[in-house]
Amino acid sequence: MPTLFGKFLILIVFLAAHLVAHTKGWYYSRPTIDTITHFLGGLTLGAFVTDWATAIGLIIGWEVLEMILVNKRWHAFRETPLNKARDILIGLLGFVIAVGML
Numbered sequence: 001m002p003t004l005f006g007k008f009l010i011l012i013v014f015l016a017a018h019l020v021a022h023t024k025g026w027y028y029s030r031p032t033i034d035t036i037t038h039f040l041g042g043l044t045l046g047a048f049v050t051d052w053a054t055a056i057g058l059i060i061g062w063e064v065l066e067m068i069l070v071n072k073r074w075h076a077f078r079e080t081p082l083n084k085a086r087d088i089l090i091g092l093l094g095f096v097i098a099v100g101m102l
Contacts, residue, residue, distance in 0.1 A: 006047075007047040010040075010043055011044050013040060014037070014040040014041055014043065014044040017037055018037050018040075021033045021036075034083075035086065035087075038087045038091045038094070039090050041059075041091055041094065042059065042091040042094020042098065043095070043098045045059070045094070045095050046096070046098025046099045047098050055092075059088055059091040059092060059095070063087055063088055067084075
């Protein structure tokens with residue numbers, strides 16, 4: 001069982017990666033960073049949640065939230081259905097690895 005410190009360390013790495021990607025504009029100029037942050041998000045989720053149904057709901061819910069946030073003035077979350085599916089699978093992969101390792 002990982003320590004609470006270990007769990008928060010995973011969370012900090014995820015948040016730092018997202019913050020750097022966001023402030024540097026990498027989500028626009030380097031779209032593959034989205035894959036890394038979804039994987040780290042899945043790892044973070046697996047550090048705190050071990051219930052599969054909850055994890056799947058949260059990962060899919062995030063993608064639905066991204067679709068809701070899209071409007072004509074905000075281009076940040078405009079993604080293809082294939083990208084959405086990849087984001088879900090990568091997030092689940094991170095969750096599976098975290099649950100298996102932690």
